[in-house]
Amino acid sequence: MTAESSTGPARRIFVAGHRGMVGSAICRRLAREKAEIITRTRAELDLTDQRAVAEFFANERPDAVILAAARVGGILANDRQPVDFLQDNLQIQTNVIAAAADHGVRRLVFLGSSCIYPKFAEQPIREDALMTGPLEPTNQWYAIAKIAGVYLCQAYRRQHGLSYVSAMPTNLYGPNDNFDLATSHVLPALIRKFVEARETGAETVEIWGSGTPLREFMHVDDLADAIVFLLETYDGDEPINVGSGQEVSIRDLATLIAREAGFAGELRFDATKPDGTPRKLMDSGRLHALGWRPRVALEDGIRQTIRWYLDNRAALGADGRTGSSQ
Numbered sequence: 001m002t003a004e005s006s007t008g009p010a011r012r013i014f015v016a017g018h019r020g021m022v023g024s025a026i027c028r029r030l031a032r033e034k035a036e037i038i039t040r041t042r043a044e045l046d047l048t049d050q051r052a053v054a055e056f057f058a059n060e061r062p063d064a065v066i067l068a069a070a071r072v073g074g075i076l077a078n079d080r081q082p083v084d085f086l087q088d089n090l091q092i093q094t095n096v097i098a099a100a101a102d103h104g105v106r107r108l109v110f111l112g113s114s115c116i117y118p119k120f121a122e123q124p125i126r127e128d129a130l131m132t133g134p135l136e137p138t139n140q141w142y143a144i145a146k147i148a149g150v151y152l153c154q155a156y157r158r159q160h161g162l163s164y165v166s167a168m169p170t171n172l173y174g175p176n177d178n179f180d181l182a183t184s185h186v187l188p189a190l191i192r193k194f195v196e197a198r199e200t201g202a203e204t205v206e207i208w209g210s211g212t213p214l215r216e217f218m219h220v221d222d223l224a225d226a227i228v229f230l231l232e233t234y235d236g237d238e239p240i241n242v243g244s245g246q247e248v249s250i251r252d253l254a255t256l257i258a259r260e261a262g263f264a265g266e267l268r269f270d271a272t273k274p275d276g277t278p279r280k281l282m283d284s285g286r287l288h289a290l291g292w293r294p295r296v297a298l299e300d301g302i303r304q305t306i307r308w309y310l311d312n313r314a315a316l317g318a319d320g321r322t323g324s325s326q
């Protein structure tokens with residue numbers, strides 16, 4: 001294990017999870033850099049397979065890694081599949097981070113999530129709120145795994161001097177999102193629901209929970225730009241928040257998407273579904289102080305993502321996830 005801890009451009013970058021929403025956006029963004037991008041589909045490399053991951057790193061020798069592969073899902077999937085969200089994420093991140101360290105990877109960016117912060121953290125949430133209070137019960141399993149990932153990066157830095165960092169994105173949306181209503185996040189779910197309601201002439205659309213929770217949304221192209229910026233410039237022990245500052249209630253988000261999708265009917269709130277955390281607006285002041293700012297306004301991003309969904313839904317699987325052709 002070597003301990004070269006400089007920032008700066010990487011040459012061979014392994015983007016883990018390149019077929020996902022975040023990984024694909026990172027690949028689009030990296031195409032503008034002088035870097036060779038290494039990818040593997042899940043069929044080629046199951047990241048929960050420790051031996052296969054070690055072999056891959058021994059053969060490919062990337063000098064940087066962006067870890068955007070994970071078991072990801074919305075509030076209900078997190079709540080109903082605690083084993084999958086805890087176990088898959090612990091395995092994927094531990095295998096990748098450990099193999100990277102064992103095979104001389106110089107730089108690694110681990111993606112956490114704003115849900116790792118305490119449910120009732122002071123708003124906007126600063127990085128030092130981590131581990132200061134109880135987690136939101138619906139996604140505590142996923143959060144515990146992600147917290148372990150943050151600590152593993154810090155541990156490799158402390159014990160082996162490695163330059164591994166963690167970024168905490170807020171709620172994301174954009175091309176290649178998951179539009180499966182059972183497992184998706186709210187924004188793609190509402191795009192699909194309102195588009196289909198307009199097409200079928202449905203009079204109501206069901207919105208989970210009370211509509212009062214507040215969420216901060218960022219377009220995935222902004223996130224990808226921030227991750228490449230951090231890969232090249234950030235070498236800190238602390239995780240760093242990546243937010244947009246664009247906060248909206250679920251009711252207002254639904255109203256906005258309904259308008260953009262051309263749905264004029266009624267919103268019906270389903271109180272049997274969980275609200276989750278009441279608010280999670282991140283303080284992204286540290287990232288801004290480094291000189292990075294988001295660009296995509298929420299309305300523009302939603303309009304663009306509705307267009308993407310309309311243009312691409314035929315190629316999505318029946319469940320609304322990107323097919324295996326990429």
Ligand SMILES: NC(=O)C1=CN([C@@H]2O[C@H](COP(=O)(O)OP(=O)(O)OC[C@H]3O[C@@H](n4cnc5c(N)ncnc54)[C@H](OP(=O)(O)O)[C@@H]3O)[C@@H](O)[C@H]2O)C=CC1
Pocket residue numbers: 016017018019020021022023041042043045046047048067068069070071072092111112113114168169170171172173176177178185
């Ligand atoms: N979406 C969001 O709102 C947020 C996401 N994040 C973080 O960003 C990262 C990416 O999320 P996102 O792009 O939305 O998620 P996606 O589900 O769109 O993508 C995840 C990717 O990981 C791959 N993957 C999952 N399990 C394995 C495995 N065992 N072996 C190999 N590959 C695997 C998937 O492969 P396959 O295509 O085969 O399924 C997919 O390409 C995650 O770390 C997530 O926690 C953080 C905050 C918010």
Ligand SMILES: C[C@H]1O[C@H](OP(=O)(O)OP(=O)(O)OC[C@H]2O[C@@H](n3cnc4c(=O)[nH]c(N)nc43)[C@H](O)[C@@H]2O)[C@@H](O)[C@@H](O)C1=O
Pocket residue numbers: 072073074075076078113114115138139142170171172183184185186187189190206207208209213215250273274275276277
């Ligand atoms: C990114 C983050 O994402 C997850 O947390 P979340 O922000 O609570 O996730 P969500 O997008 O699924 O819901 C946001 C809000 O929206 C409401 N809501 C309304 N109607 C629908 C709906 O149709 N689908 C969904 N999914 N939610 C809906 C829903 O009830 C909730 O109040 C974490 O588990 C964790 O994985 C994580 O890191």
